[in-house]
Amino acid sequence: MSRATWKLWEEIVPLGYKGSYQRVRAYLHDKRTSPQPVTARPPSPRTGVGWILRRPDALTETEQLQLKAARAHCSELDALTGHVRSFAAMLTAHLGECLPDWLDAVRQDDLPSLHALAAGIDRDRHAVVAGLTLPWSSGVVEGRVNRVKMLKRQMFGRAGFALLRKRVLVS
Template structure:
């Protein structure tokens, strides 16, 4: 005897529209809110810590060049690290608005530019006072950095006052990692070695610029 067939409703999948919608617990929702007293207050929703960059449609700029999105933390860090005389007009305007909205970011910007001035002048006389301001900036990340710099302050002074740097070694390491990403698992050791030697030769031939990729 064959088993009796199952009822028709047993083979029917439950409609997606009838599935219960996922809910966000009250405790988790409270954890996602930005803490009071930080620079997310007074900023647009696209810049607040509790919102994503795609949470709300960005308004169009007055010049009609498409929607204006909030800058990422990496972009803002690059703007701050760039010398003021090398920033474009668009970057200066956007960074000025961010600094007006966020006093903490303004303090970080001032400290970064003071350290950049020491590097440009190769003068470490102001380093101890700068570290004191860094430790009392009420920014936990910068205060931790001040403690780390004090532990190796002599090496930092040498790095500021001398023209020697590890930039050449860092460049060679970057070249090796690039060749690994391009050719890793696709070629043997002799070919990889030849490409690394060739890219080092091109670095000497084209100093101060990006050399062409070896064939």
Template sequence: MRAYLRPFRESAPTGARPPTPRTVTRWILTHPDALQENDRLKLKSILVHCPELDALTRHIRAFAQILTQLQGDRLLEWITAVRADDLPSMHTFVNGLERDLDAVIAGLTLPWNSGIVEGHVNRIKMIKRQMYGRAGFALLRKRVLLA
């Protein structure tokens, strides 16, 4: 059987394999300054050949800047820019943001968040799931207070 496959293997192209979608996604989501030079060049080559992916990358990086630098006042102009391009998945994301725009802008502008509280709620729910059907509220209370 190996002799049968040998001609096919020898005639296979020996060029470099294209990057996987997961790899390209990682390149897009990584800050451009944190990318290695060869990854940056590969991404640039991909973006030149696909204008939709180039537009998507620009929007994602602009949103990341708004998110990390708490520039919620720029959100409306970002939404307008996204609406100008033909990217249905981004339009769906923008529709979700617009459902509660005031809260999104406040979350992207104000320095306060409820991350610590959400962490405690998540921990309590995990403990409750571990004990499901085994004990009552008294044991759950002890585990939460002593943990």
């Protein structure tokens, strides 16, 4: 019999507790011998990526606090978040002239996945800078190409080229 357990039982009985001393003792024994304290589950990787990729003002207060806590516990995650958000700002504001500085900042951190992205961007730097600065987009053309490929897949083995050509030209 533990004195602390007995003392606790004596304190809670006048407050309305109807259980026995043995029940209090068993409850405290489980708490004392539990391997880990009960804590909140960490967010899933998908959830964390969603927090990083969304605009900071689109996050709820709870999400902002959880992301802040995760960034405080992991310096790599903090650096990654900063790089992703600065790249997103470059994309939305068409600031292609900032790309070399961003690439240099990425190379200074120990983030291998971003190093691979930076190397890929560096191989075609002029096209990426043009895409980030010029107001024109090839999105409409890419959409048409995607649609033609979908039609081709749908008709594979069913009809000849003449019918495929008509479907592409009509719609």
